[in-house]
Amino acid sequence: MTDKVLLSVTLPATGRSYEFRVPLCLTVEAAARLMSGILATTESALYEASDDVDLMYLDELPVRGGQLNPNETIRALVEQGALVDGSHLALV
Known part of the structure; x- marks a missing residue:
């Protein structure tokens, strides 16, 4: 098993998807905050980072629209x- 997973993350503010290699040791909350910070620097005109950010499933399985447990x-x-690898999520 590798130590990272490749995730496709959509940012609703831009409608664009971004790929992230996420370390397995992070919590969902830490990963969401890290992605939020990165996207705030690359999409500063359209997106501002927040500590109150969540990840949501965009794939049908396990549950489309379901929020990942931040802990x-x-x-x-x-x-x-x-x-x-390749799971589709939204940063909300």
């Missing part, structure tokens, strides 16, 4: 099969 680790979600 869960990325590793645990990968081990459960809830996240795989």
Whole structure:
């Protein structure tokens, strides 16, 4: 098993998708904050970083529109099969 997972993350403010290699050791909350900070620097005219940011499933499985548990680790979600390379998420 690798130590990162490749996620496709859509930013509703721009309607664009971005790819992130996320370390498995991070919690969902930490990963969301990290992605939010990165996108705020690359899309500063359209997006401002926030500590109150969440990740939501865009794929049909496990549950389209379902929010990821912010306290869960990325590793645990990968081990459960809830996240795989290429999973589509939204940063909300």
